[in-house]
Amino acid sequence: MKFKKKPYLIINIVLTGVILLVMIYSIVFSPDKDDYPVTCIHEKLTGEPCVSCGLSHSFSLILRGRFNEAYQWNVYGMRVFLFFALQLIMRIAFSLFYVRFTNTRKQLMIMDIIGSILLFLIAFRQFFSYLIHYS
Amino acid sequence: MEEEVKNNTGQNLGIAALITAIITFVLAVIPCVGLMAIIPGIIAIVLASVGLSHAAKTDSPRGVLVAGLIIGIVASLISFSQIFVAGKIAEKADKWPGRIEEIVTDIQDKVLEDLEDASVSIKIESGDEKIEINTSANKKDLIEKLEELEEEDTVVADTLDQE
Numbered sequence: 001m002k003f004k005k006k007p008y009l010i011i012n013i014v015l016t017g018v019i020l021l022v023m024i025y026s027i028v029f030s031p032d033k034d035d036y037p038v039t040c041i042h043e044k045l046t047g048e049p050c051v052s053c054g055l056s057h058s059f060s061l062i063l064r065g066r067f068n069e070a071y072q073w074n075v076y077g078m079r080v081f082l083f084f085a086l087q088l089i090m091r092i093a094f095s096l097f098y099v100r101f102t103n104t105r106k107q108l109m110i111m112d113i114i115g116s117i118l119l120f121l122i123a124f125r126q127f128f129s130y131l132i133h134y135s
Numbered sequence: 136m137e138e139e140v141k142n143n144t145g146q147n148l149g150i151a152a153l154i155t156a157i158i159t160f161v162l163a164v165i166p167c168v169g170l171m172a173i174i175p176g177i178i179a180i181v182l183a184s185v186g187l188s189h190a191a192k193t194d195s196p197r198g199v200l201v202a203g204l205i206i207g208i209v210a211s212l213i214s215f216s217q218i219f220v221a222g223k224i225a226e227k228a229d230k231w232p233g234r235i236e237e238i239v240t241d242i243q244d245k246v247l248e249d250l251e252d253a254s255v256s257i258k259i260e261s262g263d264e265k266i267e268i269n270t271s272a273n274k275k276d277l278i279e280k281l282e283e284l285e286e287e288d289t290v291v292a293d294t295l296d297q298e
Contacts, residue, residue, distance in 0.1 A: 007150045007199050014154045040167040042217070046224040050166035120161075127164045131213070134220040 008109060009095055016091040019084050026059035031066075031073075051130040055080065076126050083123035087116065145195045148186030152203030155179035159210035169217035176211030183207055 029036050036057075042050040058077025061070035070077050094112050098105055121128070156179040162172035183204035190197045257268040 007146065007153075010150050011154055011157075015157065018158060038168065041170050042166045042221055042224075045170075045221045048224050050224075052165045052167040055165070055167065124164045127166065130166065131164070131216060131220060134223045 006098075008098060008105075012091045012095045012098075016088060019088045019091070022059070022084055023063065023088075026056065026063050029056070029060060031057045031060040031064070031069075051076070051127055079123050083119055086119060090116070145186050145189040145193060146199065148182050148189065149197075149199035149203055152179050152182035152186060152207060153199050155182060156203045156206035156210055159214070160206055163210045163214040163217070166217060166220065169214055170221070172214040172217075173211055176207055176214050179203060179207030180211065 034057075038056060040050060040053050042048075043053060052074070054073035055077055058070040058074040059081055061067070061073060062078060062081050067078070090112065094108060097108055101108070155175050159172050159176040159179055163169050163176065183200050186200040187197060187204065189195070190200055254269070259266045
């Protein structure tokens, strides 16, 4: 089977890679050393911390099993991390289903899109309300 | 053969646009990096537009391209709205220094009021030696002391007059 003719599989593979990069970033950079290269632009501009501040710390701490500290760094960190973790599993599982069950590909893709949108809205709900509240 | 290559170009552009748009969308919602997301957002729109023009020429499927374009536009708009959010918060933050100044002045006044009746005691011990300094900032005490000093006979006996 050629990947070139299956955009769904290519998209899944690339997104899996992106999520893995996020995980690697969280593992490589240490919350104790505080050496994260990405800083909050929002805080730099306004001088006020935003709703997503401490998310990198939170991810790193979750991956190290320090859940209480992760919660203290960012309240929504766990929810967003679970979204990424679920997406990683979903990308792999849906790709396997796509290859195995050729008759139900369309239904599978629709289910994937609806499920991902719902998960995204649940995980980033607070970020959306923050955006709506201030804009 | 040439047509197949053209079709592939359109499809590849569509996939690239859709992936960029999805990543942009996730980034745009996060306030910390939301403003930066406008760059991949524009890239996604450009890729989708180029792909659509290719698809129009070759009459190839446009589903992925249209999806990439729509998600790219929405993500860019969300990213752009982060500027307004930052602006509003900065506006609020500007009001803070004035309020902080007021609070500091209030605290300062209260501390001064409390200190009016305060008494300070300093004890220094070094081995057997002991020094104790007691002072009071009590307004009433200070007034009484001043009055006592004024009442005291300030004329110092001159030895020359006595002779």
